Amino acid sequence: MEEWDVIVIGAGIAGLSAAQMLGRARRRTLVVDAGSPRNRFAAHMHGVLGHDGIPPAELLDRGRAELEAYGVEIVAASVDAVEESDASVTVRMTDGRTETARALIIATGITDELPAIPGLAEGWGSTVLHCPYCHGWEVRDRRLGVLLLSPLQLHQAQLVRQWSDDVVVFTAAAGELAPDVLRAFRARGIGVETHPVVAFADGTVHLAGGRRVPVDAIFTAGAPRPHDAFVAGLGLARTDAGLLEVDALGRTSSARIWAAGNVVTPYANVPVSMGAGSMAGAGANAALVEEDVARAIAEPERYWNDRYADRMWSGNPNATLVDVVGGFVPTRSLDLGCGEGADVVWLARRGWDATGIDLSAAAIARAQAAAEEAGVSARFIAGDLDDTDPLGAAGIDGSFGLVTASFLHSRVALDRARALRRAAGLVARGGHLLVVSHAAPPPWARPEHVAHHVFLSPEQELASLDLPATEWETLIVDVRSRAAVGPDGAPATLGDSVVLLRRV
Ligand SMILES: Cc1cc2nc3c(=O)[nH]c(=O)nc-3n(C[C@H](O)[C@H](O)[C@H](O)COP(=O)(O)OP(=O)(O)OC[C@H]3O[C@@H](n4cnc5c(N)ncnc54)[C@H](O)[C@@H]3O)c2cc1C
Structure with a gap:
């Protein structure tokens, strides 16, 4: 039996937002977090409406x-x-603990893998920046560098130019640039440095060959490495970029x-990650x-199968049935329950x-x-009387000369009156409907065992x-006494509600 409804891995903004939705939805939710949100390197957070400029940790x-x-x-x-079974997902932690839930949300973020250029990691989040929307305003009109690591990043140089007209782009790692790209840089007054960057320190970019270029901040994009190795064994579908594939609600290929x-979504900022977590x-x-x-x-089916795990009844027919039906001419009969x-x-x-x-x-x-x-031919159907046509589903049609329901009581969901009314519709003209039920609890019943039960008088x-009344003639509406023996062996008299109707 699983303990949690949902486990969320990661207490960054996405994981906490997911957990907030789940907690408010009254789901038993566990969040497991390694404590290293991606933006921990930055002193302040921007572009997050209503929270502009606060420390990310705040x-x-x-949220916590x-x-x-x-x-x-x-x-x-x-x-x-993480292991998955049909009904649950089990999460194993490095300290050996395991936890199981019905659902799992992965919100573990990424690591920005920076090139091994001295000074980049040290300045990450303060003078080495990845996103002008997050940090551009704070360095507006300053001397800004853009360290290109691949041609895919070309747009970043033009983007950064929006915040300052003093921008220089370092292009060596992106290879030779096309003439139209260089022309666009020139058109916007962006300087181009083609020598490889070997270090960044004290506001200075050091180039191979010894040249130094002063900048107040340098923008670059680390390679995003998603933290999802723990589901590698599950064979979840992935995008061409190797990321877990999800639908609009964040569901992976696992249900x-x-x-x-x-x-x-490595490019997602805090608000976008918050929305995605909330959606998931x-x-x-x-x-x-x-x-x-x-x-x-x-x-109900599970309940009754459990109840019938061992033989429940004596194998003798119900006394009222024997008494009432004994004289009827046999035709077709149906017994409910x-x-x-x-x-x-x-x-x-x-x-x-x-x-x-x-x-x-x-x-x-x-x-x-x-x-x-007993050597007799009889038809038995495993079917749900709450279904619209359980007999039809079993290929049985036509009417019956006798429909019986003896002690058709259920402590799990069953619309009994509806089932009986529907069965009455199957009684042929001249046929009978016999309903026998407990009129009162047996003397040995404990109150908690009968509290759920409605004892109907006939x-x-x-x-x-x-x-x-125009279609049905009432033949018996009566409480009949029946001798019984209680669990302690003591004799008792039970009352059965008996209703016998004939369809005219
Ligand atoms: C330097 C920097 C500054 C930024 N500044 C801004 C900004 O100003 N404004 C803005 O909108 N965006 C900013 N961002 C982007 C922002 O960081 C992300 O949008 C946001 O962190 C994404 O949230 P997340 O929940 O997906 O991941 P994360 O915040 O990275 O959270 C993931 C969590 O999962 C945990 N985790 C990972 N693996 C495991 C594991 N195996 N088991 C348990 N826990 C695990 C991590 O420890 C972490 O706590 C910045 C990013 C950087 C790098």
């Missing part, structure tokens, strides 16, 4: 505090493996795994809601073309065995059937 701290109110748990740990933020949180919750619905629909089939086998023995239906496949298997053992049963 936003995350506020908000999550606490929704019961989200956050642990400091690093995940190094239980989402990914959001820089780990799948909502997406994971929506999928769990869907699964909860499917589980709830399957629950036939359980282990004792009533159906008894009817078949007496010459009825007998069918029984029950939700539990385990009970039906036992009923079939009972018919075989009059209430008749009223709940709500059948037109």
Whole structure:
């Protein structure tokens, strides 16, 4: 049994946003975080509406505090493996702990891998910058450098020019530039340095050959390395760029795994990562809601199969059935909630073309065995009376001379009155509907075992059937006493509500 609804790996802005949606959606959520958000190198954060200029860690701290109110748990740990099964995802941490959840959100960000040029890593986030939208305003009108690492980065030079007219671009790592690119640089007054950069220190770019170029800040783009090695074994679909492939809600090719933020969108800034995390949180919750619905629909069947794991009944037909139906001329019969089939086998023995239906496949298997053992031919269907046409689904049509429901009580979802009314519609003209149910709890029943149960008087049963008096003749509306023996061996008398109707 899984412990968490969702595990989020990563407590950066994407992971915390996902967790906020999940916590507010009352999902049991665990966040596992290694504590190294990508923007930890920067003293201030910009371009984040309402939070402009605050330290990046402050936003995350506020987020963590908000999550606490929704019961989200956050642990400091690093995940190094994820395993997936049909029903859950298990996360293993480097300290040996494991946690299991119904869904997983990967929000682990990236590492910006910088070229091995001395001074770049040291200045990362202060004088070595990656994004003019995040830092351009702060260095506007200053001497700015742009270190190109590949031709894909050419646009960055023109972009940075928007913030200053004193821009020099270092092009050696991008190879020889096309004439139209150089022309565009010239047109915008961007200087070009073709010698390789060998170091950046104290506001100076050192070039091979010894030349030095002073700049106040240098823009470059590290190669993004996504933190997703821990799902390498799952075979999730990836983009051409090698990133995890996700849909609009962040779902990966696994039905239980989402990914959001820089780990799948390296260019995303804080607001975009926040939105993606929020979307993934909502997406994971929506999928769990869907699964909860499917589980709830399957629950009655699971419940009854569990109940019928061992033989439940005596194998004798119900006394009221024997008493009431004994004199009827056999035609076609249908027993609703036939359980282990004792009533159906008894009817078949007496010459009825007998069918029984029950939700539990385990009970039906036992009923079939009972018919075989008795040497009678009877039809048993594992079907749900809450379905619109469970008999039709099993290829059975036509009407019945007798429809019976003996103790058709369920403590799990069943619209009993609707099922009985629908079954009444299957009774042929001149045929009978017999409904027998508990009129009162047995003397040995503990209150907690019968609290869920509605004990109908025969009059209430008749009223709940709500059948037109013009079509139905009421033959019996009665409480009948029956001798029984309690679990402690003491004799008792039980009352059964009996309703017998005849279709005219
Ligand atoms: C220097 C710098 C400055 C920036 N400034 C700005 C700015 O001013 N404005 C702006 O909008 N954007 C800015 N950004 C971009 C911003 O950093 C990202 O948009 C944002 O961090 C993406 O959030 P995320 O949640 O996807 O990833 P992250 O913030 O990187 O969070 C990922 C989290 O996952 C954790 N993690 C990783 N692997 C594991 C693992 N195996 N197990 C457990 N936990 C793990 C990490 O430790 C980290 O805490 C800046 C980026 C940089 C590099």
